[in-house]
Amino acid sequence: xxxxxxxxxxxxxxxxxxxxxxxxxxxxxxxxxxxxxxxxxxxxxxxxxxxxxxxxxxxxxxxxxxxxxxxxxxxxxxxxxxxxxxxxxxxxxxxxxxxxxxxxxxxxxxxxxxxxxxxxxxxxxxxxxxxxxxxxxxxxxxxxxxxxxxxxxxxxxxxxxxxxxxxxxxxxxxxxx
Numbered sequence: 001x002x003x004x005x006x007x008x009x010x011x012x013x014x015x016x017x018x019x020x021x022x023x024x025x026x027x028x029x030x031x032x033x034x035x036x037x038x039x040x041x042x043x044x045x046x047x048x049x050x051x052x053x054x055x056x057x058x059x060x061x062x063x064x065x066x067x068x069x070x071x072x073x074x075x076x077x078x079x080x081x082x083x084x085x086x087x088x089x090x091x092x093x094x095x096x097x098x099x100x101x102x103x104x105x106x107x108x109x110x111x112x113x114x115x116x117x118x119x120x121x122x123x124x125x126x127x128x129x130x131x132x133x134x135x136x137x138x139x140x141x142x143x144x145x146x147x148x149x150x151x152x153x154x155x156x157x158x159x160x161x162x163x164x165x166x167x168x169x170x171x172x173x174x175x176x177x
Contacts (some may be wrong), residue, residue: 004029008131008141010118013041016147017101018068023145024108025065031139032110033131035117041149042080042096050079051089071104072097113139 007023009016012034020032038044049072050058060163074086075092081086105112120132121144130140 004141006031007143007145008033008139009143009145009147010131011041011147012036012039012114013147013149013151014043014068016145017105018066019145019147020110021068021108022066023112023143024105028143030096030110031113031141032105033113033116033118033139035115035132037114038098039105039112039114040098044098047092047094047097048086048089049092051086055088068101068104070098073132075100148172
């Protein structure tokens with residue numbers, strides 16, 4: 001009997017949540033690590049999806065079995081909205097989406113660690129064997145996925161100050177401690 005691989009996903013934004021779901025549905029044991037207290041990162045700011053080219057992409061992803069998009073659909077408060085720069089957009093409730101995605105992942109069997117900042121990796125030879133997590137035990141795995149974000153350029157945030165709502169809520173350059 002083959003060993004079930006343990007997949008460690010670092011970063012709990014939309015990409016990390018989707019990666020965790022896909023790995024779990026493929027049969028892996030999955031741990032999702034997020035440094036903030038909630039999943040979805042900047043997905044908690046705007047609440048917009050299926051707009052412009054993402055409409056077609058989300059339809060294709062649903063056809064391929066990425067049912068995390070169905071979670072978004074269940075949290076939609078407006079669909080097929082048009083406003084400047086956005087065609088056929090859907091808007092989801094940022095208050096409903098994070099608990100819905102968390103429940104979806106938990107029901108799949110994904111172990112979720114929040115308030116868990118990865119600060120280092122441990123390697124054997126040239127292979128990563130675990131991530132070192134601040135204030136937690138090291139998390140060992142067979143496969144590691146870096147989904148740590150694409151929301152902004154930290155140098156700009158640091159240079160120009162912490163002025164947007166993301167700085168207080170989820171920004172990677174802000175450290176609440």
